[in-house]
Amino acid sequence: MSSPKRRIETDVMKMLMSDYEVTLVNDNMQEFYVRFFGPSETPFAGGVWKIHVELPDQYPYKSPSIGFCNRIFHPNIDELSGSVCLDVINQTWSPMFDMINIFEVFLPQLLRYPNPSDPLNGEAAALLMREPKNYEAKVKEYVQKYATKAAADEADNEDDEEEEEEESEPEEYSDDEEQAAGEMEL
DSSP, rough: OOOOOHHHHHHHHHHHSSSEEEETHHHHHEEEEEEEETTTTTTTTTTTEEEEEOOOOTTTTTTOEEESSOOOOTTTBOTTTTOOOOHHHHSOTTTOOOOOOHHIIIHHHHHSSTTSSSSSSHHHHHHHHHHHHHHHHHHHHHHHSSSSHHHHHHHHHHHHHHHHHHHSSOOOHHHHHHHHOOOOOO
């Protein structure tokens, strides 16, 4: 049996040598971004998402953390955080799976066959169950608004800016934010 470190290297190398655009964070094989394209013949077709991937030290025995960086309208993906609710990643992960499985099988299947009975996005789930045509229209609207190549590039820039801000001076707050948090009077 190979060590988790070797398996991480093998799986990431497979991703780097695949057709996917993969960007390592600080040359770290345990954190990277992948450009993911919406599956054809779905309302997500033509969409481009930037997916953040983190591999735990115990990978492949522990599942990777997967999140969408740009917005997507889907019952099983949190619209704001990008968290993915997918049993095969969260509960039934097996060391037999690898990173390629996630991008070639699991995520495309999730977009093709959403599960509105186990939602992270209640609005998307309700719309899919009650008004499937309106759900599809809203998915397409989100694809046009948030899942273009430019939007994915912008997500790249936002991540770079966040990293730079973390390294710079502590954040300064405006008066509005202080008032929202409450001021202490002496």
